[in-house]
Each structure stands twice: as C-alpha cells, then as structure tokens.
Amino acid sequence: MIAALVLLALALCLAGIVWRVIQFACTPQLRHMPLTPAPFSRRGQLHRVVSELFLFKTLFRSSTWTWVFAWLFHVGLLWLLLFHINLFAQIDWAWFAFIASEAKFASLVTMVGLIGLLARRIVVPRVRFVSAPSDYLWLVFLLCLVSSGFLMRWTNHNDLESVRHYFLSVVNQLQSEFPSGWLLIVHLLLAAILFIVFPFSKLLHAPGFFFSPSIMTRDKKRTRIKSAKAEGRNSG
Amino acid sequence: MAKSDLLPLKIKVPELKLGSMSHSQPYQANADVQTALDLPSELIDNWKVVALETLGVELKQSRALRVYLDSCIKCGACTDKCHYFLGTGDPNNMPVARQDLLRKVYRRYFTVAGKLVPKLVGAEDLTEDVIDDWYRYFHQCSQCRRCASSCPIGIDTAEISMVGRRILDKIGLGQKYSNQIISKALTKGNNLGLPGPALADTLEGLEEDIVEETGINVKLPLDQANADILLVTPSADFFAEPHVDGLIGYAKVFHEAGLSWTISSFASEAANFGLFTGNKQRLEEMAERIVQAANELKVRRIVFGECGHAWRVACNYLPPLLEKVSTLDRRYPVPQHIVEVTHQLIEAKQITLDASKNDHRRITFHDSCNVARASQLGDVPNGQLTIPREVLQASCNYFFDMAPNTTGQNTFCCGGGGGLLTDELSELRTAGAKPRMSAFQALHKKHGITHMAAMCAICKSQFAQVFPHYGFALDQVISVHQIVGDALVMTKS
Ligand code: SF4
Numbered sequence: 266m267i268a269a270l271v272l273l274a275l276a277l278c279l280a281g282i283v284w285r286v287i288q289f290a291c292t293p294q295l296r297h298m299p300l301t302p303a304p305f306s307r308r309g310q311l312h313r314v315v316s317e318l319f320l321f322k323t324l325f326r327s328s329t330w331t332w333v334f335a336w337l338f339h340v341g342l343l344w345l346l347l348f349h350i351n352l353f354a355q356i357d358w359a360w361f362a363f364i365a366s367e368a369k370f371a372s373l374v375t376m377v378g379l380i381g382l383l384a385r386r387i388v389v390p391r392v393r394f395v396s397a398p399s400d401y402l403w404l405v406f407l408l409c410l411v412s413s414g415f416l417m418r419w420t421n422h423n424d425l426e427s428v429r430h431y432f433l434s435v436v437n438q439l440q441s442e443f444p445s446g447w448l449l450i451v452h453l454l455l456a457a458i459l460f461i462v463f464p465f466s467k468l469l470h471a472p473g474f475f476f477s478p479s480i481m482t483r484d485k486k487r488t489r490i491k492s493a494k495a496e497g498r499n500s501g
Numbered sequence: 502m503a504k505s506d507l508l509p510l511k512i513k514v515p516e517l518k519l520g521s522m523s524h525s526q527p528y529q530a531n532a533d534v535q536t537a538l539d540l541p542s543e544l545i546d547n548w549k550v551v552a553l554e555t556l557g558v559e560l561k562q563s564r565a566l567r568v569y570l571d572s573c574i575k576c577g578a579c580t581d582k583c584h585y586f587l588g589t590g591d592p593n594n595m596p597v598a599r600q601d602l603l604r605k606v607y608r609r610y611f612t613v614a615g616k617l618v619p620k621l622v623g624a625e626d627l628t629e630d631v632i633d634d635w636y637r638y639f640h641q642c643s644q645c646r647r648c649a650s651s652c653p654i655g656i657d658t659a660e661i662s663m664v665g666r667r668i669l670d671k672i673g674l675g676q677k678y679s680n681q682i683i684s685k686a687l688t689k690g691n692n693l694g695l696p697g698p699a700l701a702d703t704l705e706g707l708e709e710d711i712v713e714e715t716g717i718n719v720k721l722p723l724d725q726a727n728a729d730i731l732l733v734t735p736s737a738d739f740f741a742e743p744h745v746d747g748l749i750g751y752a753k754v755f756h757e758a759g760l761s762w763t764i765s766s767f768a769s770e771a772a773n774f775g776l777f778t779g780n781k782q783r784l785e786e787m788a789e790r791i792v793q794a795a796n797e798l799k800v801r802r803i804v805f806g807e808c809g810h811a812w813r814v815a816c817n818y819l820p821p822l823l824e825k826v827s828t829l830d831r832r833y834p835v836p837q838h839i840v841e842v843t844h845q846l847i848e849a850k851q852i853t854l855d856a857s858k859n860d861h862r863r864i865t866f867h868d869s870c871n872v873a874r875a876s877q878l879g880d881v882p883n884g885q886l887t888i889p890r891e892v893l894q895a896s897c898n899y900f901f902d903m904a905p906n907t908t909g910q911n912t913f914c915c916g917g918g919g920g921l922l923t924d925e926l927s928e929l930r931t932a933g934a935k936p937r938m939s940a941f942q943a944l945h946k947k948h949g950i951t952h953m954a955a956m957c958a959i960c961k962s963q964f965a966q967v968f969p970h971y972g973f974a975l976d977q978v979i980s981v982h983q984i985v986g987d988a989l990v991m992t993k994s
C-alpha cells in the first residue's frame with residue numbers, strides 16, 4: 266500500500282518536473298540578455314555554470330553564512346540521494362557504495378544545513394520580512410523527513426534488506442510483507458508528500474536554475490570579421 | 502583592471518523602516534503624453550482584467566520572467582544589495598521584496614499553490630492597494646542588476662520592474678517623465694525635443710568654442726552622407742554640463758585620428774527610455790530610427806557616445822535590427838562604443854595622449870551599472886571594466902579605484918538610472934546615491950580625489966545634482982572623454 270503510494274507520488278513528481286521543464290523550455294527568450302561580465306567561450310560558460318551549480322559561487326560572494334548552510338544542506342541531499350539510489354539499484358562500484366553507505370552522516374550534514382537556514386530565516390529581520398509561511402514550513406518539513414530517516418539508521422530501526430526486498434517485490438507485483446516500524450511509515454508518508462508538492466513549489470528553483478537567462482547565456486561578439494588591424498587600414 | 506588599494510567598503514545595512522518610502526512616487530503621465538503613446542491616461546475601469554492579461558502575455562513571451570517568478574528561494578542574499586534599500590531602509594526596496602510585489606499576484610492567479618492555499622505561499626489578490634505599491638516601488642528600482650549578480654539563480658529584479666511598469670502603463674498609470682521623453686524622441690528624434698536646425702546651431706556653437714580654446718578647426722558634422730561613422734549619443738551631450746565636454750572630447754579624437762563622422766538629426770538620441778518602461782514596441786521604434794539614419798547616411802560604422810542604458814539597448818536589442826544596414830563594415834564591432842574607438846586608437850598609436858595635462862586632477866572611475874552588468878566592451882569578458890580604465894590611465898597620471906565591493910561587477914548605481922532622473926524623486930535619488938558616495942568619500946579621504954569620471958549621461962546628471970548633498974562640488978563629476986580630450990595631443994590643424 267504505502268510503497269505503491271510512494272512510487273505513484275514519485276511518478277507524479279517526475280511528470281510534474283518534466284511538465285515544468287517543458288514549460289520553461291517552450292517559453293521563448295527573445296532578447297539576448299547575459300548578466301555581464303559573462304564568458305564569451307563555451308568553456309568559460311561551462312566553468313561558470315559548474316561553479317554555480319556545485320559551489321554556489323555567487324552565493325558565496327554575496328552571503329557567506331547562507332552559503333555555508335545552503336551548501337551543507339545540498340551536499341547532504343546529494344549524498345542522501347546517492348544512498349537511496351544505491352539502496353535499490355545496488356550499483357557495485359566500490360567508490361559509489363562507499364559514498365552511499367553512510368546515511369547517518371549524510372542526514373546529519375543535511376540537518377545542520379537545514380537548522381542553519383531556519384535559524385537565519387528567523388533571526389535576520391530582512392530574511393524574516395520576505396518569508397512566507399511556506400518558507401518556514403518547507404524547512405521544518407524537510408527536517409522531519411530527514412530526521413525520521415536519521416533515527417531509523419541511528420537506532421537500526423529496521424534492516425535495509427527488508428525494505429529493499431519489500432519495494433522490489435511491489436515493483437515486480439509480488440506478494441510482500443510491509444517491514445514493520447512506525448518511523449518507516451512516517452518517513453515514507455513524508456516522502457510521498459514531498460514528491461507530490463515538489464513541482465508546484467519553490468523547490469522548482471532546481472530546474473529553474475538551468476533556464477535562468479542571466480546565468481545560462483554567454484556573451485556574443487559584436488565583431489563578425491576578424492581583423493586585428495582594422496583600425497589601421499581605415500584611417501591615416 | 503586597476504586594483505584598488507582600499508579594503509572593501511563597510512556598508513552599513515539599515516534597520517527595516519517599513520513604509521518609510523511609501524510617499525515617494527513619480528508624477529503620473531497626463532492625457533497628452535499617454536495618448537501620444539496610445540496608452541490610457543487614468544486608471545481604466547477594467548484595470549484588473551487588463552493587468553492580469555498583460556502579465557499572462559508577458560509570461561508567455563519571456564522565459565526570464567517565468568523562471569524568475571517561479572524560482573526564488575527567498576534565501577535573502579539579495580536583500581542588502583540594493584542601493585535604494587541601503588539608502589532608505591524601506592524593506593520594499595529589498596530586491597526580493599520588490600519582486601514579491603508582482604510575485605504574490607502571479608502566484609495567486611497563475612499557480613496551483615496560490616489558487617489553493619494563497620495564505621500559505623504568500624499569494625495575494627490584485628487590489629488597488631497592490632497597484633499603488635507597484636507604482637511606488639517599481640519606480641524605486643533603477644534596473645541596475647546589482648541584485649541579479651548577487652542571486653544564486655540570477656534573478657533579475659530589473660526584468661520584473663520593467664514588466665511591472667509595462668502593466669501600469671497599460672492600465673493608465675504611466676510615468677510622466679519617461680513617457681514624455683519617449684514621445685519627444687519619437688517625434689523630434691531626441692529626448693529634448695530639439696529640432697534639427699536648433700541642433701545644427703548648437704553644434705556650430707561648439708565648433709566655435711573649440712576653435713577659441715585650441716585654435717584648431719574641429720568639426721561636429723550633422724547629417725553628412727557617406728561619413729564613415731554615425732555617432733549616436735545621448736542628447737544631454739549637446740548642452741548639459743559636464744556632458745558637453747565629453748562630446749567635445751569625442752570630436753577631438755575623431756579629428757585627430759582623421760576619421761570622418763557625423764551626427765544624424767533624425768536619430769540624434771542614443772538614450773532609449775522604452776527600456777525603462779518595458780515598452781518593447783516604442784523601444785524598437787526608437788531603435789529603428791538609428792537603423793534608418795544609418796541606411797540613409799550610408800555609414801560604415803555606428804558608434805555610441807557615453808550613455809549607459811543606451812549601450813545596454815545597443816548590445817541587447819540593436820544587433821539583429823542592424824542586419825538591415827548593408828553598408829556596415831563588419832570588421833568593426835556593430836555597434837561600437839566611443840570608448841572602444843579611443844582605446845583602439847591609443848593601442849594602434851594613432852593618437853597620442855599627454856597624461857600630464859591632467860596632472861591637476863586626481864581621478865576615479867564610476868562603473869555605470871548598465872555598462873558593467875548589462876553590456877560589454879571590446880569583445881572580451883570584463884572588457885567593459887578594463888577598457889575604460891585603460892583609457893583613463895593613458896590619459897591621466899593620478900588614477901585610483903574605489904573600494905572593490907563598489908566597483909566593476911559590484912558597482913553601485915548612481916541612484917538616478919531607470920527613468921528616475923526626475924525632480925520629484927530627489928529624495929530617493931539622494932538616498933540611493935549614498936553607497937556610491939560613501940565609497941567616493943572614503944577614497945577622497947585617502948587619496949585626495951578631485952574628480953569622478955563617468956561614461957553615462959544619467960550618471961553625470963545625477964552626480965551633478967547629488968554631489969553637493971555629500972560635500973562635493975557639482976563639477977567634480979566629469980566625462981571620460983573630457984579627460985581624454987584634455988590629454989589629447991592635437992597635431993592636425
Ligand atoms: S537572492 Fe535570488 S533567490 Fe535569494 S531571495 Fe534574492 S531573488 Fe530570491
């Protein structure tokens with residue numbers, strides 16, 4: 266039952282994201298409007314996008330404390346994502362398994378990030394001013410989701426093998442027993458909610474980033490024909 | 502780029518003073534002005550429908566708008582970056598709060614969450630109060646993009662305030678200053694409404710001044726067909742101080758380099774206020790005038806004078822339109838900037854500068870927001886930051902940069918950009934200039950700076966007005982090309 270719900274929610278989530286991405290992609294950007302100074306070369310542009318995507322370079326420059334927590338949070342999330350992928354896909358590259366193994370630490374890192382972000386939202390009057398109830402709610406919600414997962418691993422609430430087995434048998438439409446445990450139920454329900462709401466929420470900044478014209482546009486040269494000495498030939 | 506020897510400026514972030522600038526708004530355009538642009542002149546009856554329709558249309562046409570409205574995470578990184586917030590403390594001048602004025606309406610009418618649970622996600626109905634806030638606070642944004650360059654998603658409040666003003670225009674709440682200027686530019690060819698003969702007179706007067714001063718016959722040609730270069734410059738250059746000395750500087754450079762050039766009376770304006778009001782149709786009409794002038798005069802190059810937002814329009818809108826001009830020489834940038842021309846001439850040693858002629862000045866440079874963050878120079882990244890400095894350093898011996906967090910990509914707007922350079926907004930303009938002025942004061946204290954050079958007509962006018970409030974004389978702002986012109990060694994008669 267619950268597994269079906271989670272899987273259905275996940276499918277909805279992916280469909281929702283695809284729909285939003287299509288919407289972004291199909292909306293034209295008629296004007297060339299890079300946020301300058303912007304790179305001219307493809308390589309420069311790649312460098313810019315990668316350093317924004319993985320290092321949050323702009324955020325580092327503009328608000329270092331936010332950067333610390335936001336970065337921890339996102340690194341934790343990525344780590345947790347790998348853990349969950351590994352849980353079901355069982356990829357057998359050693360390094361992948363190694364990274365994906367320690368869910369406890371991943372959750373801790375994520376939680377530190379979330380708590381920092383929440384504190385900043387409450388403590389800094391400027392940020393408080395621009396926060397809607399949903400902005401707090403998301404942080405609290407994600408904290409619950411991650412901490413339920415953390416507690417499961419911390420207390421060895423249930424063994425991963427049974428969870429994996431359960432999900433795989435649901436996918437393959439086999440009979441299966443739900444591995445007992447209230448924490449697991451909470452965790453899965455929260456996950457289902459996350460999946461359903463994601464495409465309609467501000468969490469959309471993830472796909473949005475890739476369509477932001479100010480970051481995604483590189484600059485263009487205005488000179489079409491190369492001629493270093495153009496000025497010389499023309500005058501004098 | 503010249504490095505500043507100063508530490509980053511400590512920018513004091515003010516306490517939030519809600520509503521402290523809610524009295525500040527520009528005059529509304531009257532019937533004459535609005536009708537000239539086919540716009541209603543007072544709040545129309547079905548304003549709400551039209552406002553939402555306009556927003557809907559913009560959303561379909563602009564990926565930027567859609568992404569920016571959807572993707573803000575309210576991280577707050579932009580909240581202390583806007584000079585108007587830093588100068589006034591009004592929280593609605595924090596970039597994200599300014600965006601939210603539009604975003605809350607977008608959410609309410611265009612998103613699932615806003616329709617289902619408006620309170621939870623900060624969505625709000627569109628009411629007359631909201632419209633009033635739009636009129637106030639979208640006219641407290643100079644569209645300088647400082648917020649965009651501090652946002653991890655690159656959300657650009659300028660785009661949002663442009664759309665906001667577009668909607669206001671459509672429901673009858675046009676801004677007098679900008680719309681008046683647009684209609685003059687569309688009928689007379691320039692923002693001042695200066696007709697051709699008057700322009701010819703002015704240019705002749707300037708030629709006489711130059712002869713008197715230097716004894717050299719520097720020409721300022723008007724409507725000369727087959728000239729190599731069409732100079733498109735902000736009309737303030739024709740008469741305002743200190744702009745006009747910049748124009749004289751361009752003329753001297755052209756003269757000394759032996760370049761043939763002309764001004765067009767039909768397109769005697771580089772500035773394009775259609776950008777500020779988000780009026781794409783008018784913006785393109787004005788840009789088309791340049792295209793037409795270039796075609797008629799059969800010029801080979803188009804060179805822009807010192808104007809920030811004109812250069813932004815030139816980089817972002819003009820290139821596709823200029824495809825229609827067949828005479829243009831594509832070995833040069835199309836269009837080109839006067840600072841690029843001078844820079845190339847210096848590098849090619851076709852003009853000589855005697856920097857000691859400026860030894861009575863100690864100079865710094867104000868990066869205009871539109872040049873630093875919305876356009877380029879020299880076909881290289883950062884060219885817009887390095888090239889003007891190289892030109893200045895070739896022209897004077899005492900050049901100093903202001904604190905690094907206030908120059909280059911981080912530059913502060915002068916406080917008068919975006920169509921706000923009007924008297925009724927003096928309070929806002931003075932407050933908005935504060936961050937730039939603090940940096941200038943700090944540098945002045947350390948190095949005894951006498952002049953701030955700028956390459957934007959709006960910056961120059963704005964500083965000339967606000968300098969006295971900060972303890973400087975209005976003639977301490979100076980055109981880049983005045984400095985160049987003064988240093989130029991004139992060898993040709
Ligand atoms: S920096 Fe960008 S994402 Fe963060 S609050 Fe400002 S506009 Fe929103």
Ligand code: SF4
Nearest residue numbers: 583642643645646648
């Ligand atoms: S574009 Fe400039 S003036 Fe407008 S909100 Fe951003 S920083 Fe402020």
